[in-house]
Amino acid sequence: MKIAVLPGDGIGTEIVAEAVKVLQVLDLQFEMETADVGGVAYDRHGHPLPEATLKLAKEADAVLFGAVGDWKYDKLERQFRPEQAILGLRRNLGLFANFRPAICYEQLTHASSLKPELVSGLDILIIRELTGDIYFGQPRGRRASPDGAFAGAEEAFDTMRYTRPEIERIAHVAFQAARKRSKRVTSVDKANVLETFQFWKDVVTEVGQQYPDVKLDHMYVDNAAMQLVKQPKAFDVVVTGNMFGDILSDEAAMLTGSIGMLPSASLNASSQGLYEPSHGSAPDIAGKGIANPLATILSAAMMLRFSLNQPHAADRIESAVKDVLAQGLRTADIWSEGTRKVGTREMGDAVVAAITKKTITKS
Ligand code: NAD
Numbered sequence: 001m002k003i004a005v006l007p008g009d010g011i012g013t014e015i016v017a018e019a020v021k022v023l024q025v026l027d028l029q030f031e032m033e034t035a036d037v038g039g040v041a042y043d044r045h046g047h048p049l050p051e052a053t054l055k056l057a058k059e060a061d062a063v064l065f066g067a068v069g070d071w072k073y074d075k076l077e078r079q080f081r082p083e084q085a086i087l088g089l090r091r092n093l094g095l096f097a098n099f100r101p102a103i104c105y106e107q108l109t110h111a112s113s114l115k116p117e118l119v120s121g122l123d124i125l126i127i128r129e130l131t132g133d134i135y136f137g138q139p140r141g142r143r144a145s146p147d148g149a150f151a152g153a154e155e156a157f158d159t160m161r162y163t164r165p166e167i168e169r170i171a172h173v174a175f176q177a178a179r180k181r182s183k184r185v186t187s188v189d190k191a192n193v194l195e196t197f198q199f200w201k202d203v204v205t206e207v208g209q210q211y212p213d214v215k216l217d218h219m220y221v222d223n224a225a226m227q228l229v230k231q232p233k234a235f236d237v238v239v240t241g242n243m244f245g246d247i248l249s250d251e252a253a254m255l256t257g258s259i260g261m262l263p264s265a266s267l268n269a270s271s272q273g274l275y276e277p278s279h280g281s282a283p284d285i286a287g288k289g290i291a292n293p294l295a296t297i298l299s300a301a302m303m304l305r306f307s308l309n310q311p312h313a314a315d316r317i318e319s320a321v322k323d324v325l326a327q328g329l330r331t332a333d334i335w336s337e338g339t340r341k342v343g344t345r346e347m348g349d350a351v352v353a354a355i356t357k358k359t360i361t362k363s
Pocket of ligand 1: 070083259283292333
């Protein structure tokens with residue numbers, strides 16, 4: 001098994017180091033190779049996704065990714081900005097299905113801005129289509145407005161589009177994921193206004209007929225945004241397009257209190273995947289040794305489960321994370337009165353200790 005390790009910028013290097021440490025105590029045979037990505041790659045090689053990094057990612061079974069970006073790159077031409085590396089990896093690896101679980105750990109219920117009873121036990125999975133929609137649709141650009149009340153005025157435009165195969169494949173992913181959970185899928189659209197999303201709804205409904213054991217509901221995106229904060233536990237698997245998924249997955253992330261706890265996976269048709277925390281490079285806390293590494297460690301667990309076929313090892317990591325939370329260890333972002341504040345490295349060490357302790361107890 002080969003893992004491409006791409007730490008990236010800001011806290012990326014700090015949190016990925018902890019995830020690598022955790023992977024190394026699992027007694028599995030990995031080959032791990034590290035490469036530059038993002039701003040650091042631009043500084044060293046003149047491009048946020050250098051050829052060598054892309055080659056490594058393509059050859060690997062999975063990519064463990066930290067985060068990219070820093071304000072200092074904001075003035076670069078768009079193609080050289082660190083975030084382009086993520087889009088390039090998604091495009092080149094054909095990563096079309098983004099899994100963002102939002103799980104509220106019992107010990108962190110108070111960290112949510114919602115009432116504890118609304119989020120206690122929360123476990124939802126947002127599946128976002130990653131390669132289509134208004135983010136990639138052509139044509140796009142700026143021009144003089146050709147018609148309407150402001151004809152001749154400068155305007156900008158993007159194009160929202162989805163093809164049938166794109167919708168079908170993400171719908172299959174959602175229904176199959178639901179089969180491993182509570183067999184419910186909510187498809188989120190804006191079919192009342194947008195042609196693209198009436199088509200989305202029709203195609204998801206058709207695919208759903210192949211999964212009679214899974215209950216399918218449809219919800220407009222504005223209502224979904226409301227229901228996520230009103231009664232989030234009513235959802236199980238949510239499937240939606242690229243833009244709605246981008247927004248709703250961040251909203252769902254906040255239900256759990258800290259973005260520092262949330263892993264994510266982006267998969268292609270052959271289960272090759274990119275695994276990264278849901279948060280960014282946090283330049284405000286980079287280098288201070290206080291970032292929460294748990295989202296990245298949990299992303300490594302998702303990697304073991306989805307791409308490397310090691311579900312038992314994934315369980316061990318997830319169980320170790322629960323153990324350290326139960327011990328009262330907290331990084332600053334999830335700290336509260338009565339718990340012990342630890343830094344990035346100490347948190348990683350605690351997860352390693354929880355894994356090795358269990359191994360010793362078992363043997
Ligand atoms: P961010 O997620 O980096 O940070 C938002 C806030 O959350 C900050 O206050 C930060 O300190 C905190 N935070 C994030 N992760 C944390 C962790 N693990 N532990 C503790 N606190 C944490 O978002 P931002 O500030 O909007 O963006 C910073 C940079 O990251 C930008 O350049 C942005 O483009 C980039 N970004 C990259 C990705 C990615 O690599 N996938 C995703 C989002 C943003």
